[in-house]
Amino acid sequence: MTAPVQAEEIAQAVRQVLDAAVPVLRGKAAFEARVASRLLQTLERELVHCDAARQAECARLRAMLPHVGGDEAPEVLRGRLCDAIAAGRLGLGDPLLVAHLWQTALAQLAIDSPAYRWRASPEIGA
Amino acid sequence: MADEAALVSAGLLRHLHALDPGLTAIDDLQAVTAGASQEIWTFTACRGEARVPLVLRRARHWSEGGQAISAGMSAEAALLRAAARAELPVPAVHSELLPQDGLGQGYVMGRVEGETSGHRILRDPALATARPMLLGQCAAILARLHALRLETLPRLRIGQAREELRHWEQAYRRNGIARPVFELAVRWLADHVPRPVAPALVHGDFRNGNLVVGPDGVRAVLDWELAHFGDPMEDLGWFCVNAWRFGQAERPAGGFGSREALFAAYEAAGGASVEPERVRYWEVLGNLKWGVSCDAMGLAWRGGQDRSIERLAVGRRTTEVEVDLLQLLAPGEGTP
Numbered sequence: 126m127t128a129p130v131q132a133e134e135i136a137q138a139v140r141q142v143l144d145a146a147v148p149v150l151r152g153k154a155a156f157e158a159r160v161a162s163r164l165l166q167t168l169e170r171e172l173v174h175c176d177a178a179r180q181a182e183c184a185r186l187r188a189m190l191p192h193v194g195g196d197e198a199p200e201v202l203r204g205r206l207c208d209a210i211a212a213g214r215l216g217l218g219d220p221l222l223v224a225h226l227w228q229t230a231l232a233q234l235a236i237d238s239p240a241y242r243w244r245a246s247p248e249i250g251a
Numbered sequence: 252m253a254d255e256a257a258l259v260s261a262g263l264l265r266h267l268h269a270l271d272p273g274l275t276a277i278d279d280l281q282a283v284t285a286g287a288s289q290e291i292w293t294f295t296a297c298r299g300e301a302r303v304p305l306v307l308r309r310a311r312h313w314s315e316g317g318q319a320i321s322a323g324m325s326a327e328a329a330l331l332r333a334a335a336r337a338e339l340p341v342p343a344v345h346s347e348l349l350p351q352d353g354l355g356q357g358y359v360m361g362r363v364e365g366e367t368s369g370h371r372i373l374r375d376p377a378l379a380t381a382r383p384m385l386l387g388q389c390a391a392i393l394a395r396l397h398a399l400r401l402e403t404l405p406r407l408r409i410g411q412a413r414e415e416l417r418h419w420e421q422a423y424r425r426n427g428i429a430r431p432v433f434e435l436a437v438r439w440l441a442d443h444v445p446r447p448v449a450p451a452l453v454h455g456d457f458r459n460g461n462l463v464v465g466p467d468g469v470r471a472v473l474d475w476e477l478a479h480f481g482d483p484m485e486d487l488g489w490f491c492v493n494a495w496r497f498g499q500a501e502r503p504a505g506g507f508g509s510r511e512a513l514f515a516a517y518e519a520a521g522g523a524s525v526e527p528e529r530v531r532y533w534e535v536l537g538n539l540k541w542g543v544s545c546d547a548m549g550l551a552w553r554g555g556q557d558r559s560i561e562r563l564a565v566g567r568r569t570t571e572v573e574v575d576l577l578q579l580l581a582p583g584e585g586t587p
Contacts, residue, residue, distance in 0.1 A: 157559070157560050157561070160560050160561055160564050161560055163564065164560070164563070164564055164567075167567060200429060203429040203430075203431060204429040206429075206431045206434075207429045207430070207431050207434045210431055210434040210435055210438060211434050211437070211438070213438070216435065216438060217435060217438075217439065217580060217581060223577075223581045226431060226432055226435070226573075226577060226581075227577055227581070229431075230432060230570060230573040230574050230577055231574065233570045233573070234570050234571065234573075234574055236570075237567045237568070237570040237571070238567070238568065238570060238571050241571045241574070242496075242498050242499075242500040243493060243500060243571070243574045243575055243578055244500055244578060245500050245501030246500075246501075
């Protein structure tokens with residue numbers, strides 16, 4: 126058994142139409158179509174990876190924050206974490222916090238800007 | 252919008268014709284991608300056979316916070332004139348807009364030919380001869396800019412380390428998007444505020460991406476909108492923000508070279524003795540500024556102030572800044 130048309134398939138098909146249109150567009154329209162195409166790539170990655178990333182993020186947040194409900198939205202939990210950092214209850218000296226922030230940011234970067242170079246890489250050809 | 256272009260064209264003709272009755276037409280008017288608080292239009296002024304390439308900069312404000320820190324159009328024009336007198340590479344101010352021109356606030360300046368894309372400046376084979384010179388030239392420009400005597404300049408706002416942190420923390424909170432990494436950065440910055448220094452001119456947005464570069468090197472420094480009086484180390488820190496390295500992560504200074512090389516060149520060109528820890532404060536704050544601005548742009552799309560797709564797209568670049576801040580404040584944790 127297989128699935129009906131998926132959201133990421135819609136995004137991919139729309140992106141292909143945009144990419145085909147770019148060569149026949151000029152000036153601002155061409156520029157904006159390219160931006161739109163890249164955003165659709167972001168959307169495709171989000172549709173594939175977002176759920177797992179959010180679940181992992183929330184699990185880590187619940188482990189770090191006291192007295193959290195089991196079903197609070199990620200934005201609410203993030204707000205609670207912000208409060209804890211602003212109040213000085215958690216900070217750079219907490220390895221769990223630092224590891225969490227790195228894992229969350231890198232997971233989101235894989236969705237938003239997977240090609241972003243944030244460190245000098247030692248790999249050949251980088 | 253075709254209507255807006257027609258209005259701008261008519262206004263420019265009115266404005267320039269009043270100064271030069273020999274002017275016959277405005278040609279090739281084009282809107283360059285608009286920033287949050289100013290518009291830039293390029294055009295050609297025709298006087299018979301003669302064609303003069305010019306640029307119009309005028310104000311548009313959809314960001315309250317942006318308005319608070321902008322120098323203002325007439326201060327910007329006055330600053331460009333002062334910089335030109337001091338022989339800094341800047342576009343020449345042609346004329347300032349008047350109310351009767353019907354174009355709002357702004358000014359017309361000469362167009363400097365060359366490459367402005369930070370990405371292409373670092374990669375275009377045609378600029379291979381320029382690239383080795385850019386770090387030294389940028390350092391020397393900054394050293395001279397910072398040495399300008401304030402009494403020769405229009406009066407700009409004063410912003411030192413503490414005020415700038417307060418402004419950007421407030422801007423972050425005003426956005427209303429919870430960013431634990433930003434909270435961490437705000438705490439670190441609050442714990443590392445450098446003492447105020449004798450105020451100097453600070454460009455405020457000096458970076459790869461705001462330069463005009465030719466095979467001969469830097470031809471002009473653009474975008475003086477955020478200029479203010481404050482700590483010159485702010486310009487060095489901003490120059491090293493990872494976003495402005497356009498992929499050359501291993502060359503922190505604008506994608507051109509190392510921080511150490513930038514500081515050495517700055518001092519060799521007569522700049523003040525560089526304090527690396529003070530520059531580090533400004534580099535961290537610079538990242539926070541850029542990240543808060545990215546979120547603000549995404550919110551401007553949501554709120555309807557600016558419905559261009561570029562604005563929305565930039566809203567997803569905040570994640571890059573979170574990683575850059577973590578790399579500065581807690582490096583080494585990112586290895587998978």
